Amino acid sequence: MTFVAALEDKGRHVAGHRPWPRIVVDTDTWRQAVLGIAAGQATLLGLWSDGEAVHLCLSGETSGKLLVISLPCPDKRFPSVAQTHPPALRLERTIRDLYGIEPEGCPDARRWLDHGRWGLRHPLGAAEAAEPAGDTYAFHTAEGPPLHQIPVGPVHAGIIEPGHFRFHANGETVVRLEERLGYVHKGIDHLMAGAPRDRAAKLAGRTSGDSTVAYALGFAQAVEAALDLAPSARAVWLRALMAELERLANHFGDIGAICNDASFSLMHAHCSILREHVLRVSETCFGHRLMMDRIVPGGVATDLSKDGIAAIRTLIRTARRRFPRLVELYDNTASLQNRTVTTGILKPDLARQYGAGGVIGRASGRSWDARKLPGYAPYTSMVFDIPRRDQGDVDARVWIRIEEVRQSLTLIDQILDRTPEGSILTEAGAASRGKGEGLALVEGFRGDILVWVRLNANGTIARCHLRDPSWLQWPLLEAAIEGNIVADFPICNKSFNCSYSGHDL
Amino acid sequence: MRNLLLQGLLQSALTETPPAADDAALAELAKSVDRAARRRLGRSLSIREVDAGSCNGCELEIHALGNAFYDLERFGLRFVASPRHADVLMVTGPVTKNMRQALERTYAATPDPKWVVAVGDCAFDGGLFAGSYAVAGGVSAIVPVDLHIRGCPPNPTALLKGLLALLEKTA
Ligand code: SF4
Numbered sequence: 001m002t003f004v005a006a007l008e009d010k011g012r013h014v015a016g017h018r019p020w021p022r023i024v025v026d027t028d029t030w031r032q033a034v035l036g037i038a039a040g041q042a043t044l045l046g047l048w049s050d051g052e053a054v055h056l057c058l059s060g061e062t063s064g065k066l067l068v069i070s071l072p073c074p075d076k077r078f079p080s081v082a083q084t085h086p087p088a089l090r091l092e093r094t095i096r097d098l099y100g101i102e103p104e105g106c107p108d109a110r111r112w113l114d115h116g117r118w119g120l121r122h123p124l125g126a127a128e129a130a131e132p133a134g135d136t137y138a139f140h141t142a143e144g145p146p147l148h149q150i151p152v153g154p155v156h157a158g159i160i161e162p163g164h165f166r167f168h169a170n171g172e173t174v175v176r177l178e179e180r181l182g183y184v185h186k187g188i189d190h191l192m193a194g195a196p197r198d199r200a201a202k203l204a205g206r207t208s209g210d211s212t213v214a215y216a217l218g219f220a221q222a223v224e225a226a227l228d229l230a231p232s233a234r235a236v237w238l239r240a241l242m243a244e245l246e247r248l249a250n251h252f253g254d255i256g257a258i259c260n261d262a263s264f265s266l267m268h269a270h271c272s273i274l275r276e277h278v279l280r281v282s283e284t285c286f287g288h289r290l291m292m293d294r295i296v297p298g299g300v301a302t303d304l305s306k307d308g309i310a311a312i313r314t315l316i317r318t319a320r321r322r323f324p325r326l327v328e329l330y331d332n333t334a335s336l337q338n339r340t341v342t343t344g345i346l347k348p349d350l351a352r353q354y355g356a357g358g359v360i361g362r363a364s365g366r367s368w369d370a371r372k373l374p375g376y377a378p379y380t381s382m383v384f385d386i387p388r389r390d391q392g393d394v395d396a397r398v399w400i401r402i403e404e405v406r407q408s409l410t411l412i413d414q415i416l417d418r419t420p421e422g423s424i425l426t427e428a429g430a431a432s433r434g435k436g437e438g439l440a441l442v443e444g445f446r447g448d449i450l451v452w453v454r455l456n457a458n459g460t461i462a463r464c465h466l467r468d469p470s471w472l473q474w475p476l477l478e479a480a481i482e483g484n485i486v487a488d489f490p491i492c493n494k495s496f497n498c499s500y501s502g503h504d505l
Numbered sequence: 506m507r508n509l510l511l512q513g514l515l516q517s518a519l520t521e522t523p524p525a526a527d528d529a530a531l532a533e534l535a536k537s538v539d540r541a542a543r544r545r546l547g548r549s550l551s552i553r554e555v556d557a558g559s560c561n562g563c564e565l566e567i568h569a570l571g572n573a574f575y576d577l578e579r580f581g582l583r584f585v586a587s588p589r590h591a592d593v594l595m596v597t598g599p600v601t602k603n604m605r606q607a608l609e610r611t612y613a614a615t616p617d618p619k620w621v622v623a624v625g626d627c628a629f630d631g632g633l634f635a636g637s638y639a640v641a642g643g644v645s646a647i648v649p650v651d652l653h654i655r656g657c658p659p660n661p662t663a664l665l666k667g668l669l670a671l672l673e674k675t676a
Contacts, residue, residue, distance in 0.1 A: 117602040123638045132602065154607045157586035159554045159564055162604060183603045184558045187637035202633055209562025209658065253568075266509065272572035273519065279569070289660055290562055329506055501560045 003041035004060040004067050007033055011069060017437040018225040020374075022055070022068035030071045031079055033058065038085040043355035043368075045441070046450045046467040047081060047091040049099045051125055054078045055465075057439070057450060064373035068439065068452070073101050076125075080105040087354045087472055098189065100125035111135060113182035113504060124190055142168035142176045150486065154183045161500035165489075172485040177478045185504040192464035197223060197297060200461045204451070205292050207466050208502030213239075213246040214444030215466065215502075216295035218451035221376065222464075223297040225438030226455045232426045235299030236377050237419035241312075242282075242291045242300075243442075244408040244415070248319070249278040250445040251401045251408075254497050258398055259330065261491040262339035270326050274319060281315045284308060299425035309416060316409055327402055340395040344492030346480040348390060354472045358447025360496055363400045364392035370443040382414050392480075394495040428459070446470065446499060468502030519573040523580070523669060524662050530670035533652055549581035550672060552622075553591035553615065557608045557644065558634075559598030563625040563658040567595065575661045582668055588614040593671070595622045596648075599631040600641045612648045620651040620671065624664065629653050 010032075011023030025033070037044050037058055045066065046057040053070045071078050080103040081088035092103040093112035100122035116135030120127045147168050154162035164180040188207060192200055204219035205212045217239050224231055231239075256271025279289040285308035286294045294301050330336065346356075348365035355361075361368055369386045371379040387403035389396040440451045447469030454462040477496050481489055556564060570577040577583070585591050588611045600608055612621070623644035626632040630643040644650050654667040 113603075115603045117605065118638050119602070120638060127638075134606065154604065155555055155588075155611055159556075159567055159584060161556050161559070161561055161564065162607065183607070184556070184598065184601055185603055185639050186558060186599060186601055186634045187639035188634075190639075191634065191637050199633075206560040206562065206633060209560040210565055212560075212562065253565075266506070269573060270509070272569075273574075276569060276572050276574050283660075290565065290658070292562070292657065325509060329509060333506065499561065 002060050002063055002065075003036045004058065004063065004065055007036070007042075007069065008067055014070070014437070016226075016435060017068070017439070018228060020066040020068065020439055022070060022437065022439075024053070025069045025071055027071065027079060030056075030069065033069055034079070034081050034084050037081075040352070044081075044085060044087055044472075045355065045448070046452070046465070047088050047095070048452070048465040048467070049073075049095045049101055050454065050463045050465075051099050051101075054095060054101065055452070056081065057452070059374070061368075064375065066374060066439065066441065076100060077102045077104050079103075080107070082106055082108070087475065090475070091471060098122065098124045110138060113185045115182055123187065124193075137180055139166045139180070140176065140178050144170075146170050147175060163500050167486060167489075169486055172487065174481050174484055174486055174489070177481045177489075179474055179478060181474065181500060182504050184501045186501075188505045189463075189465060192461050194456075195461045197459060197461065200464060201296055202293055204464070204466060205295075207505065208468060208499040209290065209292075210250055211246070211444040211446060211449065211468075211499070211502065212290050212292045213242045213295060214442055214449055215451075216293070217243060218440045218442040218449045218466070219453070219464070220295050220297045221440035221442060222438040222451040222453045223455070225440060226436035226453055227297070227428050227438075228436065229298060229426060229428050231297075232299040232423050233420050234422040235424045235426075237415055238300045238304055238424065239295050240378050241304070241412060241415045241419070242286065242294060243444075244411050245278055245282050245312075246291065247445040248405060248408050249275050249282070251405050252278065254494070255326075255330075255398060255401050255405075257497075258340070258394065258491060258494045259336060261494045262336055264333065264336045267326060267329060267336075270322070274322060277315055277318060281311045284311045296425070298428060299423070301425075303424050304419070312412065312416060316412055319405075319409060323405060330398065330402075337395065339488070339491060340398060340495075341393060343394045343488050344480045344484055344495060346392040346476050348392060350476055350479055351392070354476055356447070356473055356476055357443075357469045358445070358473070359397050359400045359404070360473050360476065361447065362387060363389050363396035365390045368448070370441045370448040374441060376442065378415070378418075382411060384411050394491055397495040444469065446497065446502075447473065466502075466505065468499050470498035470500075470503040474498045474503060520576045520579070521574055524666045526670035526673050527663075527666035530652055530654070530667045531673065534670055534674040550592045550675065551583055551585040551590050552593045552595050553585055553588045553611070554595045554597070555608060555611050557596050557598045557604045557628075557647075558601035558640065559625065559627060563597035563628075566658045566661055566664060567597070567624065569661045570664055575665060577665070577668075580669065580672060582672065588612075589616065591615050591619070592675075593620045593622055594648075595624055596644045597624045597628055599627040599634040600644055600647050602639055602641050605641050605647055608644075608647055620675070621648055622652045622654060622667065622671065623650045624654050624659060626655055626657045629655055632657065
C-alpha cells in the first residue's frame, strides 16, 4: 500500500469533497504525514487555512492521487510543517499573517504577506486594528569583511511586477539572495469569501493575469467538482484550446525575454511577433486577447466559429514555419549560449523536495505535469510528450519551453480535429445546489495551479484558496542564483519567471 | 542569423498605421497640461511604468506596445528605468497598501513637470479589488492623475490612443 493510500485510512472522510478525498486527522496523523512528505514519500501541493482548520494537500509522486488532510485548530495553533519540511515555510507564515493561527515550532517568526500596512492584523481571523506604520523586516545576513548588500525593489527598472530582492555579494558573486514578496497582496482570499460565483470566477481569473485561462479553468473545475456537475463536452475541448494558446503566448514571450536579458534583442523582436499573433488570434476566436472570463463553471462563455478555426490553423502554420528558424538561431549563437549554459543551476534534488512544477521542475529532472498526472479531460485522451532535462540551468529552461511550444502546436491540431459539436455550457440545475467542496489541479504555463473551493448552501463561495505554482518556485530562485554573478540575476529570474501577483494573492 | 536579418530587410514592415488620438483622453488632458511644459519637452516623452498592485495583465499589454506592430518608440515615447529620467508615470493596478509608499516615493522622485497615466480598470477605481482591506483604492486616491486609460486590460491600441493624446497635448 502506498503512503498516501495508507494515510487515507487514518482520518474521518469529509462528505461532499470531490473529486479527491479530504480527511480530518488528529495531531499524530498530521505529524506522520509531514514526516512522510519530508522523507519523499509524497509531495506537498498546498497548505492553507479556512480559519477553523489547516489543510494540507499532498500527492503520491507516481500515483497522482491527491489527498487533503485537515487538522482542526480550536486553539489557533498547529504543529509546524516547515520545521520538518522547509518548502512549507512561506505558506505557513501566510496562514499566521492572515488567520492568526500559529504554526508551533515554525523556524521563522517574521511576517510574510503582512508588511504592517493594512491597518489590521489577521484580517481573515480575529482581526485587530493596528497602526499602518510599516514593519521593519530583518533580512537574513551573511557576514565577512568583503561582503556588501544590494537592495533591489520593490519598484524595478523594467515593466515588471514589484518585489524586493536583497543580495549579499562578494565582489560580483552572489553569496546570498533573499526575496521579500507580498507587495501586490490584494486580499483575494478575503474577497472570495461570500462572493457570488460569477464574481469569484472573475477574481480567480485575475489572480495572475498572464495565467488567466489556467486560473479560470482551475476555478471552474473545482466549482464543478463541488457541485458534482459535468461541464459540456464541447467546452472541455475549447478550454484546452484556450489553455494551449495561453501557453504558446507565454512561452514565446519568455523565450524572447530571456534572450533579451542576454542583450540578444533580435530573438526578442521575433518572439514578440509570434506572441502578438497568438493574442490577435485569441481575440478573433474568443473576443479577448488574454481570453479573460471566457471559461466559466459549467463550460465556456464564447463559442468558436468557423472563422476562428481558420485563424488558428493559419497561426499554427505560421508558427511551424517561423519558430524552427528561431530555435536554430538560439542553438547556433555561441555568445547567447555562453550566457545561458551552466547559469543559475537548480539541482534536481531541490526541485524534487519543493515539488517544483512547470518548466522549472522539468528542466531539473522532474516529469511532473498536471495534464498527465493526475490528468484531466481532454488531455487524458490526447497524444503528447512531457519534455524533461536534467541540467537545471537557464539553457535547460529555454529548451523545455521550446519543446513545450512544439507539444502545444500538436495539441492544438488534435483539439481542432476532435472538438465535438454541441452546447458550450451546462447550467448548474437546482439539483446540484447545496454545500460541497471541490479541488482541482491544472497545468498553467508556469506549472500546476491548485484550487480549492467550499460552496455555501446558496451556491455562493464560502472559501476559495488558489495556490500559484510560484509559491514552490520562488524559494528555489534563491538557491539557483547562489555563486552566480549579480549581473546574471535578471536572466536567471526571467528563466524562472515566477508570478508576484499569483503568489501575493 | 544572417538569413533572419536579410528577411527583415526584404519583408515589408509589420508596423501598423497609428490610431487617432483618443477624443475623451484629449478632453481629460485639456485640464492638466500647460503650454510652458509643452515647449520644454518637445515631441518626446519618457515613461516610467509602476505596477502598484496589478494582476500583471496590464503589464503584458504595455509590453506589447514595444513589438513590431505598435512600435511605440517611433512616436518619441520610450520607457525608462528610473523615475528620475521620466516625464510620465504610467501606473497600473489597484494601489495596494503594501505598494502605497513605493508609489508615493516614485512620484516624489519624478521631476516636474510630470504627468500620471493610470492604466486599467483597477487603476481607475480599484476595479474588482476595491473594498479589500489590502487595497488603498485607484491611483487617484494616492497621487494626482492626468489621464485614465480604461480596460481590463486596455489593449495596445487603446494604450496608444491615450498616449498619442498625451503627446498631442504636451508636445
Ligand atoms: S485592469 Fe484588469 S488586467 Fe489590469 S490589473 Fe486590473 S484586473 Fe489586471
